[in-house]
Amino acid sequence: MAAESVAVEVAAAAASAAGLKAVGAGLAVGLAGVGSGLGEMGIGAAAMGAVAENKDMFGLALLFTVLPETIVIFGLVVALLLMFQ
Amino acid sequence: MFQPESMSRLLIVASKQQLEPVITELYRMNIFHIDDYVEKGDGEWEGFRIGMPLAGADVTSAALVKIRSIASAFGISKDTVSDAERSSINVLKQRIEQDLPAIAEEVEKLLAKKTKYESMVKEYEQRIEALRPFIDAPAPLELLQGYDTISFIAGNVKSPVSLSVPCEIWEKQLKSGYFVILAVKNSDVSTVERELLDFQIQKIQIPTETGSASQVIHEYELKIEGLKKEIADLERQMGTIRDKHEFFLMSSEEFLSGDVEQAEAPLRFATSEHAFAVTGWVPTSKVTKVFENLDKACAGKVYVSELEVEDYNEMPPVEYHNPDFAHPTQLFMDLYSRPRYTEVDPTLLMAILFPIMFGLILGDVGYGVILLIMSMGLRSFVKGSEAGNQLITVLRNCSISSIIFGLAFSEIFGFSLPWQPIWLSRHINMGGAAHGAATEAAAHGMEASVEHVSHIPQLLVISIWIGILHITLGRIWGARNAAKMDHGHHRTLKIYANIGWILVMWGILVLIWSNFPIPMMPDFSQLPALVAGLNPAMIAGAVMLILGLVFIARENVLDLMEVPTIISHVLSYTRLIAVGLSSVAIAMVTNFIAIDMIISPQLKLLSPIGIILVIVGIVVFLFGHALNTALGILGGGLHPLRLHYVEFFTKFYRGGGKKYTPFGMIRKLTKQTD
Numbered sequence: 001m002a003a004e005s006v007a008v009e010v011a012a013a014a015a016s017a018a019g020l021k022a023v024g025a026g027l028a029v030g031l032a033g034v035g036s037g038l039g040e041m042g043i044g045a046a047a048m049g050a051v052a053e054n055k056d057m058f059g060l061a062l063l064f065t066v067l068p069e070t071i072v073i074f075g076l077v078v079a080l081l082l083m084f085q
Numbered sequence: 086m087f088q089p090e091s092m093s094r095l096l097i098v099a100s101k102q103q104l105e106p107v108i109t110e111l112y113r114m115n116i117f118h119i120d121d122y123v124e125k126g127d128g129e130w131e132g133f134r135i136g137m138p139l140a141g142a143d144v145t146s147a148a149l150v151k152i153r154s155i156a157s158a159f160g161i162s163k164d165t166v167s168d169a170e171r172s173s174i175n176v177l178k179q180r181i182e183q184d185l186p187a188i189a190e191e192v193e194k195l196l197a198k199k200t201k202y203e204s205m206v207k208e209y210e211q212r213i214e215a216l217r218p219f220i221d222a223p224a225p226l227e228l229l230q231g232y233d234t235i236s237f238i239a240g241n242v243k244s245p246v247s248l249s250v251p252c253e254i255w256e257k258q259l260k261s262g263y264f265v266i267l268a269v270k271n272s273d274v275s276t277v278e279r280e281l282l283d284f285q286i287q288k289i290q291i292p293t294e295t296g297s298a299s300q301v302i303h304e305y306e307l308k309i310e311g312l313k314k315e316i317a318d319l320e321r322q323m324g325t326i327r328d329k330h331e332f333f334l335m336s337s338e339e340f341l342s343g344d345v346e347q348a349e350a351p352l353r354f355a356t357s358e359h360a361f362a363v364t365g366w367v368p369t370s371k372v373t374k375v376f377e378n379l380d381k382a383c384a385g386k387v388y389v390s391e392l393e394v395e396d397y398n399e400m401p402p403v404e405y406h407n408p409d410f411a412h413p414t415q416l417f418m419d420l421y422s423r424p425r426y427t428e429v430d431p432t433l434l435m436a437i438l439f440p441i442m443f444g445l446i447l448g449d450v451g452y453g454v455i456l457l458i459m460s461m462g463l464r465s466f467v468k469g470s471e472a473g474n475q476l477i478t479v480l481r482n483c484s485i486s487s488i489i490f491g492l493a494f495s496e497i498f499g500f501s502l503p504w505q506p507i508w509l510s511r512h513i514n515m516g517g518a519a520h521g522a523a524t525e526a527a528a529h530g531m532e533a534s535v536e537h538v539s540h541i542p543q544l545l546v547i548s549i550w551i552g553i554l555h556i557t558l559g560r561i562w563g564a565r566n567a568a569k570m571d572h573g574h575h576r577t578l579k580i581y582a583n584i585g586w587i588l589v590m591w592g593i594l595v596l597i598w599s600n601f602p603i604p605m606m607p608d609f610s611q612l613p614a615l616v617a618g619l620n621p622a623m624i625a626g627a628v629m630l631i632l633g634l635v636f637i638a639r640e641n642v643l644d645l646m647e648v649p650t651i652i653s654h655v656l657s658y659t660r661l662i663a664v665g666l667s668s669v670a671i672a673m674v675t676n677f678i679a680i681d682m683i684i685s686p687q688l689k690l691l692s693p694i695g696i697i698l699v700i701v702g703i704v705v706f707l708f709g710h711a712l713n714t715a716l717g718i719l720g721g722g723l724h725p726l727r728l729h730y731v732e733f734f735t736k737f738y739r740g741g742g743k744k745y746t747p748f749g750m751i752r753k754l755t756k757q758t759d
Contacts, residue, residue, distance in 0.1 A: 059421035059730065066727045070653060076663040077545065077656070084513075084541040 025079035032075025039068030087429050089742070090406040091369040092118075094394050097379065098362045099387040105139060108350045110382035112343065114375065115749025118366040118402045122355040136351030136361060145348060148181060149341040151189045152334055158196055159327045163335050164469035168753045172336040177755065181337050188330055192323065199319045202312045209305045209312075216305075218264050218289055219298035223255050227295040229266065236274050238267045239291050242284040250276055264289075336754035343750050350748065364392065366401050366745070401426045403742035411436035413475040413482070421730055422740030427569050429562045429737065435729055438555075439479070440486035442725035445548075446665040447483075447717040448490030448511075449672070451498035455714055456484035483721065498710055499672025509540040509547070511662070511669055544662045546605045552658030552732070553594065556651075559736030560587045566737050578640040585636025586736075590651050592629030599623045654732045661728075664720045668713055675709030 047061035095117070099107055111117045124135055156162065218239070219226060229237045243262045246254055253268040265286075269277045294301045354363045367375050372391060379387050394400070403426050405415050414436035424430045447453070460481040467473025491497065495506040506512070560583045567579035599609035599622035609622035616624070637644050683702035687695035734740075 063421075063727070063730045066723065067731065069727070070657045070660075073657060073660040073663055076667065077659045080541055080545070080663060080666060084539060 021082050025082040028075045028078040028082065029072070030075075032072045032078075036068045036072040039071070040065055043068070087431065087433060088406060089424060089426055089430050090404040090745070092366045092401040092404075092426065092745075093369045093372050094364060094392040094401070095367055095372065095375060095389060096362065096364050096392050097387065097389050098360060099383060100360050101356070103383045103387055104136075104351065104354075104361055106382045107379060107387060108139070108347050110378055112347050112350075112749045114378060115751065116367055116371050116747050117375065117749075118745050119350070119353050119748050120364045120366070121353045122363070130355055130362070132357050133355035133362065134357075136354045136356035138351060139348040142345065142348035145341055145344045148185060149338065149345055151185065152338045152341065155189060155192050156334055156338060158192065159323065159331075159334075161327065161331055161335060163339065163753060166331055166335040166754065170332075171752070171754055171756045172333070172340075173756050174340060177333075177337050177340050180333060181341070184330075184333070185337070188326065188334075192326060195319050195323050195326075199316055199323075202316050202319070206309050206312050206316075209309050212292065213302050213305050215290065215292050216294065216298045216302050219266075219292070220302070221257055222266060222298060225295065225297050226292060226301070229291050230293065234271055235268055236271050237291055238269065238274075238277065238281070238288065240265060240281070240286040240288040242281070242286050244284060246281070246284050248277055248280050252277065266291075332754070339750070339752065340755045343752075343755075346748075346750070365748070368404065401743075402745035404745035405430065405432060407432050407436070410482075413478040414439065416472055416475040416479070417726065417729070421734065421738075423742040423744055425570070425739055425742040428566045428739055431562070431729075431733070431738065434558075439725050439729070440482045442551075442661055442728065443483040443721045444486030444490035445661045446724060447487045447668060447721040448494045448665065449496045449498065449668070449717075450488050450491035450502065451496075451710075452714050452717050453484045453486075453488035453491050456480060456487060456718065460484060480718075487721070496669065496672075499669060499676045509544055511541065511544060511666055512539050513666065513670055513673060541662070541666065543604055545659050546603065548658045548661040549655060550605070551661065552655040553590070555658070555728070555733055556590065556654060556736060557587055559733045560584075560590075563737035566739065570739070581636040582640035582644070583737075585633040585640075586651070588629045588633030588636065589648060590633075590655070592626045592631075592633055593651065595622055595626030595629065599626060657732055658728060660724050664724050668717050668720060671713045671716065672710065675706060675713065679703070679706035679709065 044065050047057075047065045050057045051061045097107060122133070122135060123129065216226075218241075219229075222229070229239075241259065241262055241264055245256060245263060246265055246267070248254075248267075248269075250269065250273040252273070255266045257264045267277065267281075292298075292301075351361065354361050356362075376389050379389055403423050405412070405418075407415065407430075411433045414432050417435060417439070418424065418430075418432050444453075447456075460477050463477055463480075464474070467477060492502070493507045494509075494511055495502040495504055496512075501512060563586075564580045564583035567576055567583060571579055595609065597603070598607050599612065599620055602608040602610050609620065612620035612622055614620050634645065634648070637648070679702045683705065684699050687698045687702075
């Protein structure tokens with residue numbers, strides 16, 4: 001009886017640990033995505049303006065726009081490590 | 086390799102009698118990049134002025150303007166004309182003199198007529214608009230004007246009108262408000278107008294027509310119809326002329342624009358009273374050709390010499406010098422900025438690495454095949470556009486790389502192919518998929534735990550290795566560019582700074598390796614401690630780090646702020662795997678929803694509703710994979726591009742080179758000579 005309940009408890013603890021891992025992974029990607037989005041918002045608008053004025057700016061504008069994107073990649077990597085390691 | 090085409094600077098001097106043959110010959114060769122002569126400033130030669138255009142330039146320009154206006158009226162361009170045949174120049178010259186004026190006159194006449202008719206149509210349409218409110222008016226239009234004692238006012242109001250003076254009101258309800266026609270005594274007009282302001286009236290002019298409005302509208306509509314027929318007839322006539330003369334017009338446009346360019350070339354030359362001189366750039370491999378051809382064209386009466394170039398920085402125009410397969414990638418280089426003459430041209434490396442990175446991200450046979458078919462299908466759409474063609478070629482290379490990586494990863498639309506992934510797998514444990522794979526692997530006597538079915542940490546480490554090597558190469562090229570392009574003390578500092586960045590990066594790496602064992606990376610943590618619990622690797626790493634920081638600080642102390650970017654830039658390369666895994670995940674989720682959740686339960690128990698659900702499942706499947714293909718192109722294309730632009734180029738690339746634009750033209754529709 002006692003052994004059985006301990007086994008159930010251990011299983012429940014393992015399940016909740018896995019669940020928390022999944023929640024953590026979700027938060028990592030989601031929050032990092034929100035952050036990147038906020039960062040890219042202003043840059044993207046300004047970059048569009050610059051490209052509209054001068055088409056040669058395209059390369060540089062793209063470069064600046066994608067700069068904050070690294071953050072979401074970090075989030076994604078953290079999530080992957082959480083889920084698969 | 087990794088260098089732009091080598092250029093030589095030539096000086097051509099001759100007497101003015103040789104001006105025309107020299108220009109014609111240079112134009113024919115199409116390899117001489119003219120340095121425009123500037124009268125003021127450093128480039129000025131005493132006694133030399135900018136030349137005058139050749140005789141006949143104005144006549145040619147006039148003819149060219151005529152042809153271009155006809156072409157724009159017809160909406161034809163060089164690209165729309167078939168270039169199957171070419172006109173001979175003598176015939177063209179003759180026809181330009183004989184036929185062109187007649188054609189131009191006819192087209193002008195037709196165009197003038199067409200514009201006239203079109204403006205008439207517009208006017209009638211405006212009149213119809215003005216008449217429309219009066220369709221239901223109680224009296225014919227001629228009765229609403231022309232009285233000595235009574236005035237009529239018409240307009241739209243917000244609410245029904247009631248006035249303090251005697252008047253006759255006719256109202257019609259509209260969607261919002263009313264349309265009214267008022268008849269008032271002339272003496273009351275000003276009072277009425279003031280009172281009407283309270284009803285927010287928008288006055289409408291009563292049209293000066295006779296008969297009922299609907300009758301008049303009908304008449305105008307008939308007239309418009311007639312005019313439109315006339316216009317269509319004119320367009321047909323113009324179409325016949327266009328079809329007949331299209332080729333002649335475009336080939337003479339080509340011929341004349343070449344002529345005008347040649348006639349105006351002296352504006353870029355330096356001329357004295359009896360002689361002219363011009364400097365320019367020619368690819369070094371073609372210098373002897375220029376010498377020989379000019380000598381022949383002028384029967385030896387020309388002096389050509391190769392000039393010494395002291396400072397190559399920025400001056401020569403830049404032409405790429407790459408093997409054929411790397412040509413499409415030049416598009417990405419021009420998008421960023423053309424390299425300078427003396428710096429490293431990374432096009433070749435990018436041409437190799439870009440498709441590999443794309444394949445790492447979108448390594449899936451199914452998507453690869455779709456993209457390959459797309460690149461073949463799109464080819465005919467971009468006909469004539471060089472950039473479009475280059476882009477399509479890049480897409481084709483990327484899709485082939487995607488197929489190769491797909492075969493290695495054993496992936497097709499998120500399913501696995503009938504073999505185990507070669508070396509590393511990125512199959513995700515979704516819906517227990519990895520458990521199935523593990524069981525299968527166990528059946529084949531291989532490592533059987535779920536952890537061994539996917540190798541995500543290992544893949545991430547590989548992507549980091551790519552980053553480390555890529556960035557190290559960037560810094561090495563940075564040092565090389567500094568050595569070649571900078572001068573004096575600054576040059577030394579810059580070279581050391583680049584070495585410093587490499588030292589800092591590898592120092593940090595050695596420190597990490599000496600403390601933590603990481604898969605697929607050297608492990609120094611087991612080395613015996615030397616002093617104070619520090620092992621030799623730790624000491625070496627610390628020395629490299631500090632030495633590197635000193636080198637960086639010597640060039641610019643503020644650059645030390647940028648040191649953390651070493652880590653973020655290296656880690657940024659993990660996107661190669663992370664973005665790829667997200668596309669694997671989307672594919673697997675699509676398959677799971679479409680097949681496991683919708684289609685297969687229905688197939689077990691077939692019912693009429695079940696069949697509809699199966700169709701829904703198929704739609705979900707197609708939609709999901711279409712979306713993932715689009716995301717794959719975006720993710721697979723933009724991320725490698727960004728890794729090159731942001732993480733790689735910022736280490737060494739300067740850009741801002743002048744484009745090599747040789748004097749001449751590639752003829753499509755005319756023969757070079759007769």
